[in-house]
Amino acid sequence: MSGAIDWLLLAEFSLVGLLSGGVLALIALGFVLVYKGTRVINFALGEFMMVGAYLFWTANVFLALPWWAALALTLAGVAALGALVERFVLRPLAGQPVISIVMATIGLGAVLHGLAEAVWGGANLSLPELLPRKPLLLGEILLPGQVLWSFALAVALIAAFTAYFRWSKDGVSMRAAASDPVTAYAMGIDVRRTQRLTWMFAGVTGAVAGIIVASMTSLSPSLGTVALGVLAVVILGGLDSIAGAIVAGLIVGLLESLTVAFVGGQARDLVPYLVVLVILMVRPYGLFGTRDIERL
Amino acid sequence: MRIGDFHASYRHDEALFDTRAQRVWLGLLLAALAAFPFVGGSYLTYLACLLGIHLIAAAGLNVMTGYTGLISLGHAAFMGVGCYAVAVAERAGIPFFLALPLAGAASAAIGLVVGIPSLRIKGLYFAVATLAAQFVLGFVFREWESVTGGVRGANVPAASLFGFELAGDRRVYFLIAPLAVLMLLGARNLFRTRVGRAFIAIRDRDISAEVLGISLFRYKLAAFAIGSFYAGVAGGLWGYFFRVATPELFGLPLSVFYLAAIIVGGLGSILGTILGATFMTLIPEFLRALVGWAEAFGLEQAGVYLAPLRQVVFGLLIVGFLVFEPHGLAEMWRRTRRFFHLWPFRT
Amino acid sequence: MHILEAEGLTLRFGGIRALADVAVAVPKGGITAIIGPNGAGKTSLFNAISGFYRPERGTLRFDGADITRVPAHARAALGLARTFQNVSLFRGMTVLDNIKLGGHNRLRAGALGALWYLGRAAAEEARLRAEIEREVIDFLEIDHIRDLPIDALAYGLQKRVELARALAMQPKVLMLDEPVAGMNREETEDMARFILDVQEERGITVMLVEHDMGLVMDISSHVVVLNFGQVIASGTPAEVRRNPAVIAAYLGERAARRRVA
Numbered sequence: 001m002s003g004a005i006d007w008l009l010l011a012e013f014s015l016v017g018l019l020s021g022g023v024l025a026l027i028a029l030g031f032v033l034v035y036k037g038t039r040v041i042n043f044a045l046g047e048f049m050m051v052g053a054y055l056f057w058t059a060n061v062f063l064a065l066p067w068w069a070a071l072a073l074t075l076a077g078v079a080a081l082g083a084l085v086e087r088f089v090l091r092p093l094a095g096q097p098v099i100s101i102v103m104a105t106i107g108l109g110a111v112l113h114g115l116a117e118a119v120w121g122g123a124n125l126s127l128p129e130l131l132p133r134k135p136l137l138l139g140e141i142l143l144p145g146q147v148l149w150s151f152a153l154a155v156a157l158i159a160a161f162t163a164y165f166r167w168s169k170d171g172v173s174m175r176a177a178a179s180d181p182v183t184a185y186a187m188g189i190d191v192r193r194t195q196r197l198t199w200m201f202a203g204v205t206g207a208v209a210g211i212i213v214a215s216m217t218s219l220s221p222s223l224g225t226v227a228l229g230v231l232a233v234v235i236l237g238g239l240d241s242i243a244g245a246i247v248a249g250l251i252v253g254l255l256e257s258l259t260v261a262f263v264g265g266q267a268r269d270l271v272p273y274l275v276v277l278v279i280l281m282v283r284p285y286g287l288f289g290t291r292d293i294e295r296l
Numbered sequence: 297m298r299i300g301d302f303h304a305s306y307r308h309d310e311a312l313f314d315t316r317a318q319r320v321w322l323g324l325l326l327a328a329l330a331a332f333p334f335v336g337g338s339y340l341t342y343l344a345c346l347l348g349i350h351l352i353a354a355a356g357l358n359v360m361t362g363y364t365g366l367i368s369l370g371h372a373a374f375m376g377v378g379c380y381a382v383a384v385a386e387r388a389g390i391p392f393f394l395a396l397p398l399a400g401a402a403s404a405a406i407g408l409v410v411g412i413p414s415l416r417i418k419g420l421y422f423a424v425a426t427l428a429a430q431f432v433l434g435f436v437f438r439e440w441e442s443v444t445g446g447v448r449g450a451n452v453p454a455a456s457l458f459g460f461e462l463a464g465d466r467r468v469y470f471l472i473a474p475l476a477v478l479m480l481l482g483a484r485n486l487f488r489t490r491v492g493r494a495f496i497a498i499r500d501r502d503i504s505a506e507v508l509g510i511s512l513f514r515y516k517l518a519a520f521a522i523g524s525f526y527a528g529v530a531g532g533l534w535g536y537f538f539r540v541a542t543p544e545l546f547g548l549p550l551s552v553f554y555l556a557a558i559i560v561g562g563l564g565s566i567l568g569t570i571l572g573a574t575f576m577t578l579i580p581e582f583l584r585a586l587v588g589w590a591e592a593f594g595l596e597q598a599g600v601y602l603a604p605l606r607q608v609v610f611g612l613l614i615v616g617f618l619v620f621e622p623h624g625l626a627e628m629w630r631r632t633r634r635f636f637h638l639w640p641f642r643t
Numbered sequence: 644m645h646i647l648e649a650e651g652l653t654l655r656f657g658g659i660r661a662l663a664d665v666a667v668a669v670p671k672g673g674i675t676a677i678i679g680p681n682g683a684g685k686t687s688l689f690n691a692i693s694g695f696y697r698p699e700r701g702t703l704r705f706d707g708a709d710i711t712r713v714p715a716h717a718r719a720a721l722g723l724a725r726t727f728q729n730v731s732l733f734r735g736m737t738v739l740d741n742i743k744l745g746g747h748n749r750l751r752a753g754a755l756g757a758l759w760y761l762g763r764a765a766a767e768e769a770r771l772r773a774e775i776e777r778e779v780i781d782f783l784e785i786d787h788i789r790d791l792p793i794d795a796l797a798y799g800l801q802k803r804v805e806l807a808r809a810l811a812m813q814p815k816v817l818m819l820d821e822p823v824a825g826m827n828r829e830e831t832e833d834m835a836r837f838i839l840d841v842q843e844e845r846g847i848t849v850m851l852v853e854h855d856m857g858l859v860m861d862i863s864s865h866v867v868v869l870n871f872g873q874v875i876a877s878g879t880p881a882e883v884r885r886n887p888a889v890i891a892a893y894l895g896e897r898a899a900r901r902r903v904a
């Protein structure tokens with residue numbers, strides 16, 4: 001085989017990988033928003049994605065509503081779910097050790113998973129294709145339309161969320177409450193409200209990511225399993241950096257795509273975890289800079 | 297002023313079962329355990345074997361997570377290592393009494409490979425490293441066909457002693473039950489010594505533990521090694537019990553199951569391990585019975601809902617205990633005992 | 644003879660210099676007090692000595708050996724014990740188990756021995772228990788609380804338990820960070836008596852950070868004064884009390900406080 005073809009293949013899969021990393025970055029953003037806002041790692045984000053996608057399916061396919069109405073209903077639904085979760089699961093656990101919080105979101109994930117399977121069944125459903133299929137030809141490189149559009153959508157959403165988080169009044173109080181809840185409270189910020197908002201946002205990001213993923217593949221209760229891999233990589237880069245999350249998403253996308261091209265599809269889901277283990281082996285401290293010094 | 301037999305009385309104070317009544321109860325319990333498979337019937341014997349395996353695995357996880365504060369999301373994968381190790385050892389003609397410790401050792405060794413880099417960093421990285429180990433090991437179980445038999449799995453021959461095969465639940469019971477008792481006692485013993493105290497100190501406040509002369513790295517590694525050893529032995533027993541090792545048995549759901557068991561039972565409590573593992577072993581059986589009745593009463597669709605129902609109940613138990621009884625069943629048990637202790641005098 | 648010598652210790656947190664070229668020599672067998680206004684760097688000095696903070700520069704010698712690069716847990720094993728300004732006991736354990744933790748380094752049981760709890764592991768636990776009862780619990784008069792959980796104790800008692808845990812380490816140098824802060828008169832007097840007993844009867848060198856000047860002047864043999872991370876004076880209590888730099892530092896603080904109030 002000649003070198004030229006290999007290079008082309010590499011370029012094509014790299015581009016496709018980076019582009020499909022956009023959705024992963026959106027998922028990563030979902031983790032980071034919740035962590036920044038409430039110091040919680042949401043292991044149920046994958047289930048939020050899945051529930052969002054099912055709600056959309058119900059509205060769009062089952063009830064045959066137009067897509068914008070279906071989307072509005074879905075987002076309202078997941079935002080309500082996020083608020084409920086904050087109120088009845090996370091708020092009572094404030095101040096508990098990490099394991100309690102981690103396990104609470106895992107338990108929540110199990111409940112959502114079970115409910116979804118009970119309501120919608122375990123079989124695969126399919127969403128209508130929301131994104132145009134028309135591919136883009138870049139010289140000899142073919143970029144599938146769905147991948148391209150999902151990337152554009154993800155970028156737009158990430159930009160919107162980030163801008164909101166940075167400049168809106170709610171965003172500012174969310175950040176203040178996140179970095180120092182006591183002071184924020186003393187300064188008259190309604191910390192509970194901001195935490196509720198954070199969870200509602202988590203639901204919305206999750207649902208949008210879920211709908212995109214489901215429209216490109218298919219919809220089943222295990223739709224959200226990708227999220228765990230994204231989480232693993234996000235944690236390596238630091239859970240409180242939006243930029244880190246985006247980079248993590250793109251890297252996972254790139255590596256997954258290259259793995260599919262050069263190793264084989266069965267190894268694809270393994271990529272993020274392998275990355276995590278390898279990085280931990282090679283340079284455990286290096287990546288995270290200096291350890292913060294605790295006060296005694 | 298101290299008197300001569302003081303030394304002896306401290307020993308007494310430090311003993312596990314110090315009163316005569318406790319010793320009598322212990323004897324009765326052991327006798328009941330020995331008689332169980334003859335009295336209990338085949339279904340209960342099957343359940344008892346399963347419970348024994350869950351008890352060992354959950355005890356290991358509690359040592360690591362409940363007592364030392366290291367969250368492991370990969371416990372089931374380490375059990376898998378033990379299970380495959382037994383399959384391989386048996387193929388090589390190694391008898392079970394060597395194969396089981398080997399299974400534990402293999403799992404502890406892989407635990408060290410994951411633990412050495414990740415334990416140098418704080419908290420969550422360890423949890424994530426174990427999650428990664430869970431998936432990577434699962435991949436190895438699936439793909440390393442020459443050893444593991446791939447997705448179809450590997451058969452595990454029955455354990456045998458001088459030609460006497462421990463086949464069938466009742467016989468395997470006598471392998472599992474004594475080991476479960478021994479390993480639970482071992483876990484309990486840990487916390488009467490400096491090793492166990494160091495674990496708890498690390499969990500409660502790892503920085504000041506260090507100033508007391510406890511090497512964080514060494515003891516975290518020790519806790520992880522012990523936890524994985526327990527998982528490995530439990531996995532080996534799983535192999536001898538179910539006689540087969542397949543990849544999907546040892547996935548993330550089983551890891552989460554054990555975490556749930558120790559949370560429901562009580563983190564950092566051996567009694568909690570026992571109560572939690574028992575409870576979580578019985579819940580699916582109870583749900584199955586429930587669905588069976590529902591079907592018998594004419595709800596023909598009920599069977600479809602068994603799997604989702606299990607998940608929902610499982611998740612609700614985790615969240616419910618965390619929110620309403622964070623110290624788990626062990627705390628409820630203590631409260632009940634206190635109540636009956638004081639009963640006529642206080643309500 | 645100095646049992647502990649720090650030389651040129653420098654430690655910065657962002658823009659704050661917690662320690663600036665600090666040199667301290669602690670005479671063996673005495674009670675050395677470290678005093679200074681809030682934020683002067685006293686606790687940071689203790690943290691640097693016990694190995695919890697890594698100074699950017701400077702050396703530490705303990706008992707004749709250079710310990711600058713020795714990790715915290717190994718320093719404890721060499722004979723450095725301390726208590727914390729904010730009590731730092733293990734809440735998941737009883738008082739007795741907390742104290743037993745102090746004996747950690749003098750026991751030998753490994754993980755395997757501990758699982759069986761036969762022979763050596765059991766014997767050494769019994770020995771430790773007897774020794775702790777004799778030399779720590781009786782001494783500090785805390786037999787009535789040994790089986791209680793930490794949360795059940797008043798603050799003063801918690802500080803005493805922390806001292807007990809440090810004593811169970813049988814240290815050569817005992818560092819006490821504000822041992823009587825928040826205590827009433829009677830508790831303070833008890834604590835002063837314990838500290839003196841520890842130094843006189845057991846020959847343990849004591850280092851003491853304390854704001855209670857009465858206590859410092861009463862019991863210490865040597866005083867080091869820190870201000871803004873620098874040593875501004877050292878000597879006997881009487882010398883330090885007369886030192887104009889010390890008076891200025893404390894007056895300055897008092898004046899500043901008045902301004903804030």
Ligand SMILES: Nc1ncnc2c1ncn2[C@@H]1O[C@H](COP(=O)(O)OP(=O)(O)OP(=O)(O)O)[C@@H](O)[C@H]1O
Pocket residue numbers: 293294295296656659660661679680681682683684685686687688728
């Ligand atoms: N871990 C840390 N991170 C950031 N700054 C710190 C840290 N530890 C100490 N400092 C700063 O270093 C300076 C010295 O603090 P230190 O705690 O040593 O003072 P101190 O003399 O013990 O005061 P106090 O009498 O109030 O206990 C202070 O300005 C403090 O804010």
Ligand SMILES: [Mg+2]
Pocket residue numbers: 685686687728
């Ligand atoms: Mg201080």
